[in-house]
Structure formats: C-alpha cells, structure tokens
Amino acid sequence: MLGNGASLAYVIPEGILGVTVALVMALGSFKPTRTRGVLAAAGIAGMAAALAATAAGVSWPDGTVLAFHGNIVSDGMVAVFRLVFLLTGLLTIVFAYGSDEVDTRDFGDMTAMIAASVMGMCFMAAAADLLMMYLAMEFVGILSYVLAGLKREDQRSSEAALKYVIFGAASSGVALFGMSLLYGIAGDTSLAAVRAVLVGHGFEPLGLMALVMILAGLGYKMAAVPFHMWCPDVYQGAPTPITAFFSVAPKAAGFALTLRLMDLLLGGIDGDAGASLGHGLAVLIGLVSMATMTVGNLSALKQTSVKRLLAYSSIAHAGYLLMGVATIPAIMGPSPDYTGFRAVFFYLVIYLFMNLGAFLVVTRVVTRLGSDDVSAFRSLGRRSPLAAVVMAIFLFSLVGLPPTAGFAGKFYLFYAILSQGSAFFYILALVGVANSFISLFYYARIVRVMFLDKSPDTRPVPVGALAAVVLVILAIPTILFGIWFGPLVDLAGWVFI
Amino acid sequence: MMDALTLKDALFWAFAFLTVGFGLMVTFHRSLVHAALGLMGTLLSVACIYGLLDADFVAVTQIIVYVGGVLILFLFGVFLTRRIDDIEVSNLSVNWMVAVPAGLVLLAVILYAVISSPLPMAPVDATGPTVEGIGNEFLSRYLLPFEVLSVILLAVLVGALMMARRELKPEERD
Numbered sequence: 001m002l003g004n005g006a007s008l009a010y011v012i013p014e015g016i017l018g019v020t021v022a023l024v025m026a027l028g029s030f031k032p033t034r035t036r037g038v039l040a041a042a043g044i045a046g047m048a049a050a051l052a053a054t055a056a057g058v059s060w061p062d063g064t065v066l067a068f069h070g071n072i073v074s075d076g077m078v079a080v081f082r083l084v085f086l087l088t089g090l091l092t093i094v095f096a097y098g099s100d101e102v103d104t105r106d107f108g109d110m111t112a113m114i115a116a117s118v119m120g121m122c123f124m125a126a127a128a129d130l131l132m133m134y135l136a137m138e139f140v141g142i143l144s145y146v147l148a149g150l151k152r153e154d155q156r157s158s159e160a161a162l163k164y165v166i167f168g169a170a171s172s173g174v175a176l177f178g179m180s181l182l183y184g185i186a187g188d189t190s191l192a193a194v195r196a197v198l199v200g201h202g203f204e205p206l207g208l209m210a211l212v213m214i215l216a217g218l219g220y221k222m223a224a225v226p227f228h229m230w231c232p233d234v235y236q237g238a239p240t241p242i243t244a245f246f247s248v249a250p251k252a253a254g255f256a257l258t259l260r261l262m263d264l265l266l267g268g269i270d271g272d273a274g275a276s277l278g279h280g281l282a283v284l285i286g287l288v289s290m291a292t293m294t295v296g297n298l299s300a301l302k303q304t305s306v307k308r309l310l311a312y313s314s315i316a317h318a319g320y321l322l323m324g325v326a327t328i329p330a331i332m333g334p335s336p337d338y339t340g341f342r343a344v345f346f347y348l349v350i351y352l353f354m355n356l357g358a359f360l361v362v363t364r365v366v367t368r369l370g371s372d373d374v375s376a377f378r379s380l381g382r383r384s385p386l387a388a389v390v391m392a393i394f395l396f397s398l399v400g401l402p403p404t405a406g407f408a409g410k411f412y413l414f415y416a417i418l419s420q421g422s423a424f425f426y427i428l429a430l431v432g433v434a435n436s437f438i439s440l441f442y443y444a445r446i447v448r449v450m451f452l453d454k455s456p457d458t459r460p461v462p463v464g465a466l467a468a469v470v471l472v473i474l475a476i477p478t479i480l481f482g483i484w485f486g487p488l489v490d491l492a493g494w495v496f497i
Numbered sequence: 498m499m500d501a502l503t504l505k506d507a508l509f510w511a512f513a514f515l516t517v518g519f520g521l522m523v524t525f526h527r528s529l530v531h532a533a534l535g536l537m538g539t540l541l542s543v544a545c546i547y548g549l550l551d552a553d554f555v556a557v558t559q560i561i562v563y564v565g566g567v568l569i570l571f572l573f574g575v576f577l578t579r580r581i582d583d584i585e586v587s588n589l590s591v592n593w594m595v596a597v598p599a600g601l602v603l604l605a606v607i608l609y610a611v612i613s614s615p616l617p618m619a620p621v622d623a624t625g626p627t628v629e630g631i632g633n634e635f636l637s638r639y640l641l642p643f644e645v646l647s648v649i650l651l652a653v654l655v656g657a658l659m660m661a662r663r664e665l666k667p668e669e670r671d
Contacts, residue, residue: 004641069641146655161660205610
C-alpha cells in the first residue's frame with residue numbers, strides 16, 4: 001500500500017484532466033463568445049494528452065497497486081476504463097463543437113465539466129474504499145445534473161436537470177445508507193476490511209441488504225430497471241451531444257464500479273458465507289437484467305423521438321451488460337473465472353463506438369433539421385447518403401447482427417453466461433436472445449424510414465466535414481471488431497485475470 | 498438482566514425520541530416553514546446524539562453546517578421564492594396507497610436485517626477531543642478523498658452559477 005507522495009505516479013491521467021479543467025475555465029473567462037474553437041481545442045488537447053499518456057502505459061502498473069493509503073487501486077482495469085471514458089469525453093467535445101444546441105457562452109464551462117466528469121469516472125473505476133466510491137459517484141452525478149440542464153430557456157432541458165437531481169439524490173441516499181451499514185459491520189471504510197469480515201463470519205442478511213442498496217445506487221447510474229425512470233426524460237431534454245455522453249460514459253463508469261466492487265469483495269473468496277452472498281447477488285442481478293432489457297426494448301418499440309428511442313435502447317443495453325455482471329459465482333472460489341466480466345468490458349468498448357456513432361448522426365440531424373422525430377430521418381438515404389449508411393451500420397450493430405461488432409459483443413456475453421452451466425443462466429440467455437429479436441423491430445424501423453420513406457423535402461442534409469470524418473472513424477471499429485475481435489478479446493483477457 | 502438506566506442512556510433515548518418526533522413533523526406538516534423548523538429540531542437532536550457519542554467535531558460541524566448553513570439557506574429559499582404565494586404546499590399526499598405499504602415493507606426488511614445480524618458492539622474508548630485525529634487522517638490516509646471533495650465543491654459552485662445565470666440572460670440582451 002503506497003503513501004500519498006508515491007501514489008502520484010498512478011494518477012497522472014487524472015492530473016492531466018485536472019490541469020485541463022483549470023485551463024479551459026481560465027480560457028473561458030476571456031470573451032467566451034469568440035473562443036469556441038480555442039476552448040474546444042484546449043479540451044480536446046487535454047483529453048488527447050491523457051488518452052495518449054494512458055495508452056503509452058503511464059500510470060498503468062503491471063500488477064495491482066493500492067495507492068493513496070488504499071483509497072484507490074491502480075491496475076490494468078483502471079487503465080482500460082480510463083481509455084473508454086477519455087475517448088467518450090473527447091468525442092463528446094467534438095460533437096458539441098459542431099452542434100448548435102450548446103450555447104457558445106456555455107461552451108467553456110461544458111468542456112470543463114466534461115473533463116472533470118471524466119476524472120470522476122476514472123476515480124469510480126479505481127475506488128477501493130467506500131468513501132472514495134461515494135465521492136466519485138457524487139462527483140459524476142453532480143456534473144451530470146448541470147450538463148443535463150445546459151440548454152437555456154428550454155423547458156425540457158430544465159425538467160431533465162431537475163428530474164436527474166431528484167432521482168440522483170434519492171439513489172445516492174440509498175447507496176450511502178448501504179455503505180454506512182457496511183462501515184458499521186466492518187468498522188473501516190476500506191473494501192479490504194469489509195471483505196475480511198465477510199470471509200471471517202459472513203454478514204447475512206444485513207450485508208446482503210447493504211450491498212443491494214449500493215447496487216441500487218449503481219443501478220441508477222447504469223439506468224437499470226427499476227431505477228430507469230429518469231433516463232428517457234433526461235436523454236430527451238439534454239443537448240444531444242450531452243445525451244451521447246450520458247448514454248456511454250456514466251453507464252460505463254457504473255459498470256466499472258460494480259465490477260470493481262464485486263471483484264474486491266467476492267473475487268476468489270472461499271467459504272460458504274461469501275458463496276451464499278455471491279449466489280444471492282447473482283440471482284438478483286440476473287432478474288434485474290431480464291427486467292431491464294425487456295422493459296427497455298418493449299418501451300422503445302412505440303417511441304417516435306429518436307433520442308427517446310435511443311434512451312430506451314441504452315436501457316436495454318444496460319440489461320445485456322448486466323447479464324455479464326450476473327456471473328458473480330464464477331469469480332468466487334479457488335479458481336476464479338472472469339469471462340463474464342471480460343465480456344462486459346468487451347461489450348462496453350463496442351457499445352461506445354456504435355452508440356456514439358448513432359448519436360452523432362442524431363446530433364447532425366437535430367442541428368440541420370431541428371427535430372429528432374423519426375419523420376425527420378425520412379429519405380436521409382438520399383439527402384445525406386453517408387450519414388444514413390453509417391447510421392444503418394450503427395443500428396444493425398446495436399441489434400447485434402453479424403458481421404458487425406455488436407454481434408461479436410453479444411456472442412461473447414452469451415458465451416460467458418452459457419458457460420456458467422446452470423438453469424438460471426440458460427433462462428437469462430433465452431430472455432437475452434428474445435430481446436435482441438424484439439430490438440430488431442425498432443432499429444430496423446429507423447433504417448426503413450431512412451431509405452424507403454419519401455420526404456416532402458428532398459434538399460441534401462450536409463453533415464459537415466468534421467462530423468463525416470468522425471462518423472467514418474466510429475464506423476470502422478463498429479465493423480472491424482465484428483470480424484477481427486482477437487486483439488480486443490486479448491486486451492479484455494489481459495485486464496481481468 | 499437489564500442494566501440500570503444511566504444518565505447517558507436516558508439522554509440518548511430522549512434525543513432519539515426528539516429526533517424521530519421532529520422528523521415526523523418534517524414529514525407530515527403541511528406548512529413549509531413549520532417543516533423547516535422541524536428539520537432544525539431533528540438536526541439539533543442528532544447533533545446532541547453525536548455529542549453523547551463523544552464525537553465532538555461531528556456534533557459542532559452538524560450545528561454549523563446544517564443548522565447554521567443549510568437550514569437558513571432553505572428558509573431564505575422559501576421566503577424569497579416569489580411563486581410560493583401559498584406556502585402550504587409541503588407533503589401533498591400523492592400515491593399514498595402505494596407509498597405506505599412500500600415504506601412499511603422496507604422498514605420491516607431493514608428492521609429484520611439489523612436485528613438478526615450480529616453487529617460488532619465493542620465499546621469505543623474515545624475520550625478527549627477528536628479534532629486532532631480527524632485533521633491528521635484527512636491529511637494522511639484520507640488525503641485523496643479530501644482533495645477530490647474540494648474539486649466536487651468547485652464543480653458544485655460552477656454548476657450552481659451556470660444554472661442561476663440563466664435568469665439574468667434576458668435582461669442582458671435588452
């Protein structure tokens with residue numbers, strides 16, 4: 001366990017983000033109406049620097065290092081999740097730069113808030129202490145509330161912010177209550193101490209209840225049913241680039257923290273006390289997973305706003321990802337197997353590309369046509385061929401059709417849960433397959449509207465050079481990882497040992 | 498057999514009842530101002546319980562931050578909000594048919610869990626002031642959370658400004 005000074009080497013990307021936040025805020029105080037490009041460049045440069053540093057192996061130890069007196073862990077998992085968050089944050093700034101939904105006056109603050117929020121997410125993935133966990137969650141939460149309310153004079157945006165605050169406060173309270181119970185049991189805030197008590201004499205039912213409460217707070221971050229009610233309204237009300245950010249980054253952070261919590265508490269644990277707790281949680285998470293994908297997909301079927309439809313689709317995807325989290329029993333015992341956790345990470349990376357891609361197309365359509373209704377997408381195949389074709393790729397990948405990356409991701413998830421070999425997981429897989437089938441209907445509806453429906457307005461919809469480049473950059477991995485997923489599988493296997 | 502009720506126990510029960518009693522007032526009183534006063538009672542009683550637990554720093558912080566800060570802000574918020582002409586808008590009974598059973602079930606689950614689980618009951622030999630210990634912990638073991646918290650407070654400040662600034666915009670344009 002490292003002290004504070006020696007630990008600084010393990011939070012360099014977070015440090016870069018901190019400097020970026022300060023820099024962007026300082027730049028934003030000069031003539032904010034004229035410096036949109038400068039602010040975007042500063043934000044992107046900061047994110048890119050942190051991204052490059054992480055990719056180059058900075059703050060990426062070979063094994064596991066407990067830093068800051070055990071407050072955070074530094075390992076491969078933190079590093080790869082940093083990449084996910086940083087990439088999402090960077091692309092969000094690019095999206096927002098080209099969108100007219102974010103007022104130029106707010107652009108600097110928005111960029112700073114995204115950078116700060118990414119920093120909070122990195123801490124979420126690294127937290128090894130209840131206090132740190134809670135602070136990181138609140139950090140990301142508070143910034144999200146502000147980001148959701150960015151659109152001034154827009155009633156929907158204000159409503160989104162308010163709903164987000166109220167749901168967020170309630171769920172944080174529940175999670176904090178759970179954490180306080182764990183602290184009461186263990187007498188220490190570190191997860192290692194909680195685990196020691198768990199190994200010693202188990203702590204059912206109080207510990208189970210505490211963990212369920214914490215998972216409820218995390219379920220809200222991931223938008224899992226029944227904590228999803230805020231999601232469609234917030235996604236619809238927030239500016240579209242911010243919605244894109246919400247649909248990937250905080251969700252990935254919620255999953256990162258869940259995987260971290262489960263690993264630190266139950267990974268490789270021996271004995272009956274821990275085993276029964278783990279099995280109980282697995283069934284619970286499995287049931288939440290089934291409810292989440294079913295509610296998400298069935299609600300998406302009747303949506304006419306594409307932003308709202310993608311919100312429900314992101315709920316459904318949280319359900320698919322939860323299938324992988326439900327494989328907790330496999331990580332317990334003397335020979336832990338992290339296939340399910342690897343599948344979650346693998347899917348999250350693919351989800352990043354396909355979901356951000358779909359949202360970028362929506363961002364451009366909203367900016368050009370002023371509407372995110374399905375009817376605005378009519379004849380997009382003729383009016384903006386590139387956007388329509390890549391949108392079709394992203395949507396088919398979201399369904400999980402081969403040869404897209406979505407298929408590889410789903411395949412890995414189903415493989416992970418089927419290899420559990422118990423009846424409950426077979427049922428879970430069956431529900432997952434049925435849901436993927438349902439999702440085909442609403443994704444294909446958008447594709448049909450884009451290519452077959454006639455629009456009264458046939459003028460071309462220019463996407464812009466920057467957006468076109470980013471769309472192609474996002475479309476490449478969406479196809480490539482469907483065919484050539486070996487490296488990504490290796491990375492996942494290397495991170496979760 | 499039961500031990501004799503010490504003065505400390507008696508005080509604990511008194512403050513516990515006050516906490517819950519004022520809490521009920523917050524929950525059920527229709528008037529926002531009365532609910533706020535009830536909140537003050539709850540917060541003060543909790544501060545007294547902290548005091549009984551020898552947590553002097555937490556007790557004082559509770560009074561300074563919650564009673565002195567948050568509650569006063571809350572009252573100012575009520576008084577300065579123009580839209581609240583009728584302040585009897587607190588605690589409207591909506592959906593109580595669902596909420597009451599759900600709350601009772603949750604209470605039962607929590608009570609069952611707390612009662613049936615063995616909690617460590619070792620007496621804490623905390624005597625003397627705790628401020629020094631807390632200060633040392635903040636600058637050693639809990640330095641990172643402490644620093645992260647300062648960034649969070651900055652974010653809250655900037656966020657609140659962004660939200661509040663919106664009202665000024667139309668006037669700026671004129």
